[in-house]
Amino acid sequence: MVFLSEIPPVTGNEALFCSILGNTILSTIPGISGAGPTPEKTLLTPVLDAELITRGTITSYPVKPNTPTGCPTPASITRAMMGLTGLQPLFINAGLRYLPTVPCLDVYGEIGEDPRFGPAVKHADALYKKGEWIGAFLSHQSDLLVLGECVPGGTTTALCVLRALGYTATVSSSFVENPVSKKEEICATALSRIRADQISKPLDIISYTGDPMMAVAAGIAKTYSGDLLLAGGTQMLAVSAIIKSIRSTLPGVVTTIYVRNDRSANLENIAHQIGVKIFYVDPGFEDLGHSGLARYCIGEVKEGMGAGGAMCLAYLMGYSPEVIRNRILATVNAYN
């Protein structure tokens, strides 16, 4: 087992971990997202995940940080890595249905709407500009930024954006059985609107069919002056595809091996089409002794809340795979 597929060429030593929180109403369509106990409750997941990572526990709602099938959420992994490294993560609120329970750097965006029926992201330009402000601000504070996301339903918006930008893409899912046909149906309708209106500019494509996280992430990538790693799977590839049109060098993407192993998605192929380098973390959950984490290996959850990037960052900071694995196990065991 290789813990990290390759060492990213980053040199910063004032590291910062951020994660962008956002909602798209698509996550409330039954079967689209596994990131919550019910479709409607997926809208609350970014808030609960941020609370878990910030406080180490969720007290604002009577829930455990597990999926309905008993998998520890990826936020648990991110929490474990923040505890291990002593890093204090910063959450960015790009547009949520519910008020966060912990402090967030807020751009005062709105939840993404259904791209089949109208604009998905209002004021994408303004969100992008606020992302630029955040990127410049964080450049003063750090020289290595690992930027994750938490957007339930976001693989569907990623699919729409990647296709609209001309990529041959199939995206991943937090479900073992990727609800491909539902995603394709939404994507087909969104793309027909985009084609009818002859939309081609990346920010306009976000407006039509993306989510608020994408606009903020692209703005941050535009102005951040240090080393940048995007932490996530196909959702971060959609961001990369946007960034390609606005920045000369593409930041690397880091995710888990479980996303790469998703046969319903063509992660590596999309990355090749965009020309972005992906780094894979393999935390070896199959033999960690936790049945819920082991389910990541058969395709459940896989990634989220920058968990892959958080593990990568801990490794780059000098923590060994064993220490990282043990910390994750101890953290998730403490919840149960």
Added chain:
Amino acid sequence: MVFLSEIPPVTGNEALFCSILGNTILSTIPGISGAGPTPEKTLLTPVLDAELITRGTITSYPVKPNTPTGCPTPASITRAMMGLTGLQPLFINAGLRYLPTVPCLDVYGEIGEDPRFGPAVKHADALYKKGEWIGAFLSHQSDLLVLGECVPGGTTTALCVLRALGYTATVSSSFVENPVSKKEEICATALSRIRADQISKPLDIISYTGDPMMAVAAGIAKTYSGDLLLAGGTQMLAVSAIIKSIRSTLPGVVTTIYVRNDRSANLENIAHQIGVKIFYVDPGFEDLGHSGLARYCIGEVKEGMGAGGAMCLAYLMGYSPEVIRNRILATVNAYN
């Protein structure tokens, strides 16, 4: 003329300027606050000030950054100093009526209510804890923090809190003629509620009669590990009085000489009672050649949005009084 009364004993060199934005409904009582063209519009002032400082211009509303009588707002001074030093300020939203137009670190608080009729600050404990989180986060990012505030009507909440804590206090005002009797009337009613309920703990006093800024500022002061300067007049003395009960060393306070010269307030005496050191900036607006800035010298505006602290910080960073004064003049002239 001495530009800075005394050099604060700070050693940090990774400086950060933050300002906490908040509202209290008290600012809408006619005659209480001069921080806006009408009493109702004072609620919008923190949002407009933050926009001015972040973007250098206000585009979201058709207003100029001047008071109704033609004085440049203190935010103009803060903007000038951020431009001069290259610092990128961070705004903290402690509880506002209107959504900010620029990114803010948000604690998801609410506007302060009228302390005569019920609790002024809901969930002051939660705001304080979120302030603690922010203080710890900013400790990772900087080693010198200049912390300002923008709370129209905040001298009245400061009066209530200082009196409730047992200090002999009269507070300053953005008006030339301090509406002392109105403030005293509000304070008397608030204090009678506090006495009736035998409230004495500082956070409880904020709950009864403070504003959301105070709770967040106190939390930040509790955990910030670098050098801290509170930037403001009597409002920051109210924060100091709270901090005194929760932190062993009191941060210094920095403000303008125009607040010290306010004969309707006893700034120096309050500071002496608390045991806090105050530093005064005298930017010499009387001979800068701008009639609006000169009105600061006869007691208008005086201070706000951490303007005194921003000038102090620029000076500590090595900018000469002449360079600072010229930058302020050029900035305010550009608006007119």
